[in-house]
Amino acid sequence: GAGVSQSPSNKVTEKGKDVELRCDPISGHTALYWYRQSLGQGLEFLIYFQGNSAPDKSGLPSDRFSAERTGGSVSTLTIQRTQQEDSAVYLCASSVDRYTEAFFGQGTRLTVV
């Protein structure tokens, strides 16, 4: 595609429900990142995929968070049993590799009520 696409743009969910956030990276990009950004804050690193290597999950805040990347393309970030503190904008980015510029999607704004 022309750019990184994230869906949905906005998601409101009830506390305790599971949510899935989707990221379609730019075709051919081997690196894919997920970040979380709370209002007025910086980007918190969550997880990084590079090609077929094992993902770097060191930023996932708890075992309620998981992510996968199928076929080296689309990625899904899953949050189980959502909590109010999970409310944030979740940003996905992709790049040719980890040493080149990253292209960001517009993010998914998650609100847990």
Next chain:
Amino acid sequence: SQQGEEDPQALSIQEGENATMNCSYKTSINNLQWYRQNSGRGLVHLILIRSNEREKHSGRLRVTLDTSKKSSSLLITASRAADTASYFCATAYNDMRFGAGTRLTVKP
């Protein structure tokens, strides 16, 4: 977790003035990048400087890198109201980590 710290957290200047933002980081890097964010959504890449480079220019942007001090600066010359945004540095090594950002306001 975040890699670096931007300084200042917020900066307010008049149009036509220069804006300087600083970034400090903690670990080894392959390169350091600067990004801009409007309205709290997607970030846009501005400039990349490699660890063996000391200075780089792109239009009104000038970036310096001092690996001995683990710091970088972004200078925006002749600022415009449209430069109002948040600016983030990011370090690339095993992955890519961002700092907390500087909120720049340029008053017309």
